[in-house]
Amino acid sequence: MSTRHTIAVLVNDQPGVLQRVSGLFGRRGFNIESITVGQSEEPGLSRMVIVTLGDEHTLEQIEKQLYKLIDVIKVVDLSSNPMVARELALIKVNAEPSERPEIMGVVETFRASVVDIGSHNLMVQVVGDTTKIDAMIELLKPYGIRELSRTGVTAMIRGNV
Structure with missing residues (x-):
């Protein structure tokens, strides 16, 4: 398996x-x-x-x-071993002014942040495990993802090891 x-x-x-x-x-x-x-x-x-x-x-x-x-x-x-794993993603999403409050709701739910605002788009930064990043991308897809960049996973074993 x-x-x-x-x-x-x-x-x-x-x-x-x-x-x-x-x-x-x-x-x-x-x-x-x-x-x-x-x-x-x-x-x-x-x-x-x-x-x-x-x-x-x-x-x-x-x-x-x-x-x-x-x-x-x-x-x-x-x-x-029990580990902490994190990844960072920058997601540029279509965001007309009328859609922004809805998108901000998604951003806040994921404890992400808006790092750039254009006239017709927002750039969102999200940090977390791979499943969190994947989930955020899925929720932003309906708005239209214009660009996506992910760092890949970095990780360490938890505790005193």
């Missing part, structure tokens, strides 16, 4: 590491649903958070293959 896995990969901050990691997924036929990369708490190391679909065997294969890459320091399956 395929399930969604969130994997954190600590890597050396070197040119080409992202390409090697994503290439490994492609060569093995594993799809990357989202990938985010940024600095970690350790100087010279970056943290990649990768969301992929697969069964336990697939996850095991991914971990083994990642450890074969020279710049990979540590691989952690975040989704096997």
